[in-house]
């Protein structure tokens with residue numbers, strides 16, 4: 001992050017003498033000075049001056065989406081697969097309100113985005129003008145920060161500040177709302193060299209005392225476990241590298257959240273699989289029985305903890321986070337460490353070495369215990385020769401993509417959880433999913449964004465037939481820009497995750513969870529000018545997947561899977577980690593009245 | 600529902616950049632996350648530096664109070680967050696304007712009570728007073744209660760302003 005800032009500064013110094021330009025030109029200029037290459041957008045009356053400047057520029061690549069929600073998710077996919085901020089340009093009123101779901105998604109999952117919205121002219125603000133809405137008011141709770149720029153003099157500063165705030169500290173989305181008259185007005189453009197924010201200064205360097213205390217606690221632990229999260233990935237590739245070093249150095253087991261997959265390689269012996277509601281038996285039991293839980297860039301989300309008063313009851317807890325408000329929010333911890341993940345991990349590794357620490361020999365019996373839990377094989381399933389099991393489909397997909405440069409996005413539902421459990425990620429930034437908000441319709445546009453950033457990679461959206469219809473229109477974007485994204489639909493003809501909960505909690509009354517009147521996805525693909533492929537039998541799956549990968553065009557893959565399969569293991573809401581339901585358990589899951597209240 | 604016995608009341612001072620929407624951010628945070636606001640005062644305190652000071656009285660369990668402070672600290676235009684109740688022993692004052700109407704014995708009694716409380720009569724007519732009273736909220740509450748039977752018409756209160764004791768700034 002510091003590096004990016006210094007290159008921006010260098011560019012800014014070159015651009016003397018100060019030049020006069022319109023607000024619209026300043027926007028384009030600032031984007032380029034920030035190193036932006038791609039923007040995702042949709043035009044309209046209140047951003048026409050910016051679109052005009054874009055027309056006259058021949059460096060920035062603009063991707064025209066089909067719905068503003070698609071633009072924001074595409075920018076998220078772009079950001080999460082590159083580590084660079086995603087940029088969005090939309091018009092006022094409906095353009096801005098359509099962006100709100102994506103903004104909330106990015107806020108929950110800490111994705112750096114700069115979203116530029118047009119606004120009606122300043123003299124019309126407050127008059128219920130055509131396509132006016134209170135964009136900064138509406139987006140205040142779903143952005144890290146936002147600005148309404150009423151004076152062109154402020155525009156260059158705000159643009160650069162926007163990038164600074166979106167990308168530093170805990171990353172997040174920001175909105176810059178620019179009235180149309182400000183886009184036309186002329187002013188003097190300044191570069192980004194002067195960003196030193198008066199109030200905003202996230203703490204990056206951890207307290208050395210806390211680091212020393214942490215490594216001592218680690219060396220004393222007999223049943224330790226690392227629990228890492230999206231913060232490691234957001235910190236950058238160096239944090240993932242250091243995480244690996246620390247985990248191997250200590251010999252401790254490691255689990256991660258949905259958002260943190262890939263920071264530690266899934267093929268490693270020390271990897272337990274993901275934690276949480278649909279995590280593995282061994283990961284959740286480790287969290288439940290450990291004597292030291294080391295949370296690194298994870299935030300004790302309710303999907304991870306289950307019942308909070310029964311979460312990891314016998315452990316001391318260390319919590320590293322860049323955002324102080326995460327400390328003690330859901331779970332009280334014994335040792336907080338505030339700072340950037342890479343810096344803190346570096347410091348922990350150094351302190352462990354300096355103090356010549358070694359792990360307690362007691363962890364050998366901890367590993368014996370873990371081996372026992374692993375032998376439950378909690379991700380196993382009963383395969384079939386007649387119907388494609390969704391788990392089998394993901395396994396085959398994974399096998400077919402191994403060794404290729406593969407990025408996976410998902411929609412939301414059972415397919416997402418199966419993808420999390422079964423697709424093995426070895427590197428960070430290769431897994432894009434909507435975790436905090438759980439936004440159906442995220443995966444397809446996110447795949448568009450990922451493919452834009454990585455034209456040669458294999459980009460797959462593991463989808464559900466219900467979710468994918470929420471942003472299906474972006475197939476048209478994929479066709480327009482020759483983006484060979486693969487939409488792999490696990491079509492169970494149900495909102496499977498809803499059906500599973502209705503089975504569990506509502507007596508099997510499947511209220512409105514059947515995917516009625518589905519389109520023919522093969523014909524739909526063809527209508528878009530893409531490729532449609534259908535698989536209905538297990539024995540044809542491999543050949544069809546190979547066909548999907550071979551074709552260098554966008555594909556809708558209609559994979560017809562078992563309609564009634566449930567996703568296990570599962571910790572029912574309101575239950576503790578050691579009350580997990582496994583695929584083969586005989587007993588009906590018990591859900592408390594309190595549990596039913598939880599989502 | 601019974602009141603949680605761990606609930607505490609805290610006075611929190613927030614120094615902010617005086618930019619448009621900053622108060623909406625603070626209030627929106629309290630509303631959005633379900634925190635209480637018992638009193639809120641805001642005004643620009645340094646015109647040259649363009650900074651304002653927000654004093655908010657809130658209540659919650661110690662864990663909630665800790666979250667409120669952390670969440671406030673996360674807002675981009677916030678300079679500092681200080682808990683006057685725990686971190687820095689402070690002084691708190693509130694001002695109220697109190698209108699009382701009445702004649703005869705009640706009017707005389709209202710005047711007498713105002714003198715005991717060191718309230719100032721800012722406006723006087725043959726049948727009414729407007730008093731200005733400053734003090735801790737409990738003192739103002741007591742004054743209002745005494746005025747009620749004497750012809751209390753209406754009350755306007757400022758909310759609490761707070762500052763730490765001693766020579767140091769907060």
Ligand SMILES: Cc1ncc(C[n+]2csc(CCOP(=O)(O)OP(=O)(O)O)c2C)c(N)n1
Nearest residue numbers: 413414415440464465466467494495496497
């Ligand atoms: C925008 C949105 N609306 C509703 C939901 C609630 N929801 C969660 S999963 C799900 C069903 C998803 O069905 P599908 O995409 O077919 O996936 P499956 O569970 O069948 O794999 C629903 C409706 C949501 N997560 N997002």
Ligand SMILES: [Mg+2]
Nearest residue numbers: 464465494496
């Ligand atoms: Mg489905």
